[in-house]
Each structure stands twice: as C-alpha cells, then as structure tokens.
Amino acid sequence: MPTTSYGIDHFELFGVRQTISHALGRPTEPAQFTERSLYRVVRHPLMLGFLIAFWAAPVMSPGRLLFAGVITVWVLFAIRIEESTLVEVYGELYEAYRRRVPALLPRFRSWS
Numbered sequence: 001m002p003t004t005s006y007g008i009d010h011f012e013l014f015g016v017r018q019t020i021s022h023a024l025g026r027p028t029e030p031a032q033f034t035e036r037s038l039y040r041v042v043r044h045p046l047m048l049g050f051l052i053a054f055w056a057a058p059v060m061s062p063g064r065l066l067f068a069g070v071i072t073v074w075v076l077f078a079i080r081i082e083e084s085t086l087v088e089v090y091g092e093l094y095e096a097y098r099r100r101v102p103a104l105l106p107r108f109r110s111w112s
Helices: 002-006 016-023 045-055 062-090 092-100
Strands: none
Touching: 045 062, 062 092
C-alpha cells in the first residue's frame, strides 16, 4: 500500500497543501491529474488495499466480520462521492480514465 500512496501528493492527500494555501490567502489549485503505478490497473488502489487487509483475516470473528462489512459499504459509498468530485474537477479527462480503468477489481487480459 505505501507504493500507491507515494504515487500521489501526500500534502494534497492529507489537506496540508489546502490548509497552507488558505492560511496564506492563496487560491487552492487542484492537483494535476496523473495516471501512474497501480493507478493504471485500478482507480482506487488504496481502497483496494484496505479491503484486502480487512477481509484477509485468518480467523473471522463476528466482530471482525461486521467491521469488514461496514467498512466495505463505506468504501463503496466513499468511492462514489470521490468520483463525482473528480468528474467535476477533471471532466472528460477523468471520464475517459473511468471508462478505461476499473474501480477496484483489475482486469486480467490474456497474454496471447
């Protein structure tokens, strides 16, 4: 999972860049859209990593099962919100990316 977070701007991800811009009275510029690393395979590799971590338990207690289920619903809901925002910010550029790259489950193409 660290590989996917290094592919994006941590200051932007955690809101530091936006906070500094606001404090200095500067407009916040949206991050530039880039498609690299695992983002070429799935649109939300960080969320996929979280889901794998929560569901890949050697022993699934009822509490952990409930947690994994609730988190899965939250992730799917959060992806919808995030993607609507990304379409507003990047428009057709993100729409084309969305048509080409799956959200969570990578497509495995044959080698032939």
